[in-house]
Every structure is written in structure tokens, then in C-alpha cells.
Amino acid sequence: MGLQGWRNVLALKTSKNNNRAAWQRAFPVPLSHSQITRLYSRFHSLDKGENGALSREDFQRIPELAINPLGDRIINAFFPEGEDQANFRGFMRTLAHFRPVEDNEKNKDLTSGEPLNSRTNKLLFAFRLYDLDRDDKISRDELLQVLRMMVGVNISDEQLGSIADRTIQEADTNGDMCISFSEFIKVLEKVDVEQKMSIRFLH
């Protein structure tokens, strides 16, 4: 790790409680010190070019991600619109969606804006995986493309088409042949999103 990298890690580790506000602003995710430093060393080990940011190739180098049918869509979620590099802050922000929802947070009054790992934001993350052109609607074409990614060559075009049609028919309430975010939320209201879209961070 470069000298600057180690300085960052040291700053994290030695910051006291009264600096918490300062580093929480820098890392707007309520993870513990040790969790953040572990994520930083993971970030650093993925960053082969050692330039403080990850490129798409850096993600592709993870074999388990490369064989994931939706690997490319997931990688895309780490890169903001039009950018090719993901810095550590962005990396953490995206991962923050997968923090489990703590019990005391579930009933919290949402005055300061929703936390990244709320149910709505987790659903938004999934919605964006379908919404290829980021126009806040899932069209039949987009649904077909994502389905094709998931099944490969094993299902015919006609069968896939009818699956897509049926799905849109079930979800679409305002008749525009597209699924909007609110329709998406309605369709999945019975699914335990908090559990399915959470990763258990240790310590």
C-alpha cells in the first residue's frame, strides 16, 4: 500500500470519538473502524493499478463475479453515470446498500433522509439493475435483455418474450407497458427484501 494509503488507514484508526463526525462525513456509512479498514484493504487489493480507484477490469478479475450472469450489471452499479473509475467513497456507498437493517433502525423516524440500506433504497438498487438506460422505467426491451443475461442460450426468444409480457402485465397498473419504480415496489411488497439484499458484516 502506498504511503498515502497507510496515512489514510492510520487516520481512521487513530481518530477519536470526538472526530467521529468528521470521518463520518468522509465515510457516510455507519460501519465500525475495523470494518472500514478491512474494506479499505479489500479495495486496495482489488486496485491492481494502485491509483486509488477501481476500473471495470479490476472487478472483472474476481472469478466469482465474472461467472455471475448479472456480473456486468452489478459492476455497473459501482460506477456513477458516465464515469470509469470508482473511488473508495463510491465503493463504500454502493456496499452500504447491503448493510442489514438493524431492528432499532426499522422504526426510526426518517427525519435525516433515508439511510442507504433502507428497504426502499435496496429496492431502488435492484430496480436500477433492470433499468438499463436509467430512465426510471423498465421497458419490455430492458426486461428481455436482463432475462437473456440470466438464462443465456437455454430458453427460446418466444418463451422469453412471453415471460416478459406476463411479468409486465402483472406489474403494470397504469397501462404504459413499462414498470415504474412504484409499480416495482408494489409487486415486491410481500418479499423480505431486507433479508435477501443484506450481507452480514462481521464485527
Next chain:
Amino acid sequence: MESYLFPFDSLICMLLGISFTVWFTLLLHLYKPYRIIAKEPVSLEQEIQDMRRGGAEPEFDMSDIFYFCRRGVESIVDDEVTKRFTAEELESWNLLTRSNYNFHHISTRLTALWGVGVLIRYGFLLPLRVTLAFTGVGLLVVLTSIVGLFPNGRMKNYLSDKVHLMCYRICVRALTAIITYHDSENKPKNGGICVANHTSPIDVIILASDGCYAMVGQVHGGLMGVIQRAMVKACPHIWFERSEVKDRHLVAKRLSDHVADKSKLPILIFPEGTCINNTSVMMFKKGSFEIGCTVYPVAIKYDPRFGDAFWNSSKFGMVNYLLHMMSSWAIVCSVWYLPPMSRMEGEDAVQFANRVKAAIARKGGLADLLWDGGLKRGKVKEVFKEEQQKLYSKVLVGSTSFQSTNQD
């Protein structure tokens, strides 16, 4: 020469042992958890069935994406493969900067201890070891050339064995390798192949100092080439030209010819094909398992607290690596000789290779992975993604045919 050095070197080992006890009682132990996240191994089908909303099973549910999404993000945070190609992370620091990942400055006392450690390692241990190493290699070249002058026969084989063993043992001292051999009754015999997990080039020295093997490898230039040419004069090793390595039939033929000749030594092969960091065993290449002779598996496990033996060839060159090795505290490892295995009826080479791999992993306490060690440098094959897609399609299509038979 060796007997002269022997008492001196065991004194070093004793001193090391004492100093270690002292260091570790003074050290603060930091427990760092290895894993960042907890992963539950659930199959694709089960997860997706669980996820489907209650009631009649629809063909496709928009929530199916959650499975892939979570698995993908889990692998971004922590995956099984990429961490095998860098040195193992330690629970508590062993006072070597090269093993310093997450350990931060704790106290001046610790830094002072570390400083003293550096002085001892570089000022005292390193020069001693380098001298021994040069002696060992020099003797190997000179003595094997001399033995090569003898006519072929039992005398030559006997001398060659003795010479090889002696020189390798000097090299072992040069690294201060403290090796424990288990189950020596299973040691490889002539006409067989010895397979072991691969962590570093030192594996060869460790195994060859306890038994005589025929080495397999590519012809090198420079110093390595000199050593190779000298060794092959004394007893038949198998060195391939660079061009011959690609030709799998030629390789297989030379290996089988060697094995068929019972007077020749057992061949030593590392089927992983590349160095892995000794926390896992990766896919064994099936080439050596197709030859159809007895396979003698050997498991090698290094203790990472005293020195990290893994050679990260993309990061360090050979000289750098040897320098690291010779300035560590010691190389402590265990070698287990497993009972010989042969290919069973109806088993193909790949299944046989996996069976041997599982046995080695179990004995050495290593994770048994199906991933290819070649992923260190290359990309994963598309066919694995297609397998995932196929599995998911089965889940979809399966429920379709269920529905259509219901409606009929």
C-alpha cells in the same frame, strides 16, 4: 563439511526458539478476524424457491434478481480465489514488515522490538545463510559433475543419491527450514509419481532433502541452466525445451517412459502449475494423472508465523524472494506422506485428480477449491458462466412444464 556445520546450526535453531518465546510474551496479541462477511452456502435453486412469493409459483419473479445481486456483491467484498494469490494474513504480527497488512502502530516498545529483530535477521542470520546457500549450490554442481564421470551402474546411483541428499540438506540449513516429516513409510518409490501442493520453489528442496526424486521442468538459461545440466549428469532428470512444453503428447510420453523404467527415481510433479499461498489447494491439472501409474500424494503445510514461504511471482522476482526467505526467522513446515493411490475402475483422470487433491487438502488442513490456479494470470472461462445460466434456466423452465402439465 555438513557434520561440522550441524551442531552450529542446531544452536541457531535453539536460539531462535528461545527468542521467539521471549518475543511473543512481550508482544500484544491483536486478533483480527479473517472474514469480513458471513456467507451462507445455499444453492441457486433453493434460494430462488425460498424467495418466490407464497402461493402459486409464477414462472419468473422480479425478485429472482436478488439472488444474483447478493452473490455478486458478496464476491466483491470477499471471494475465494483472489486472496489465494497473495500472502496469507496473520492473526498476530510476527515482526516482519512484509506480513504487515492491517497492523498499525501500537507502541514504541513494539517498534523497538521490531528494530532489534531487523538487526538480528539482516546482520546475523542473513550472511550466515547466504554463505551456506552458496556452499550448497556450489557443491551440488561440482559433485554431480564428478559423479557423472562414473560409468552407469549401482555405484553411480548410490553416489548420486548421497550427493543430492547432502547438497539439499545444506540448502535446507541455508534457509533454516525446520521440517517435520510424517508417515515416512509412505515415501514414494521408483516407478511412481509424487504429487504435492505448490507454494514456492523451496518445496523442491524440502522434499528432495528427504528422498531422491527425478525433477521435471523447463530448461533455463543462466545459473539455473548450469545446475540443471550438472544434475542430469548424475541421474536422469526430465528437462523440457521451451518448445516441447506445449506438446502434451510428447510430455506424457517422456513421463511414461521414465516411469516404466523401474530403475529410475520417482518423478516429482506439482499439478497446480503455479504457486498458491498455502491456504488452499487449487485445481490439479490432469496431465500427470493420465499416465496410469501409482501416485504418491504429499501434503506440505508451512507455518506462517515464522516466515511466509509463498512466492508471489507477479510481485517479486526470484532474487528478492530468496532474500525474503533468508531473512525470515525460519521456515517451519510439516510434510505428510500420504498412502499411494491409483486410478480406480471407471474413474477418469479428472476425477482421480480431484480425489488426490481432496486427500492432500484434508491432510494439510487446506481449503479444497475447484478453481484453476491459472486464474492468477488469466481470465475465468466463459463455460462457468454458462453453467450458472443453465441452472437458472432449469428453475424457470422447470416450473413452466409443471404449469403446462397442470393445465392439460
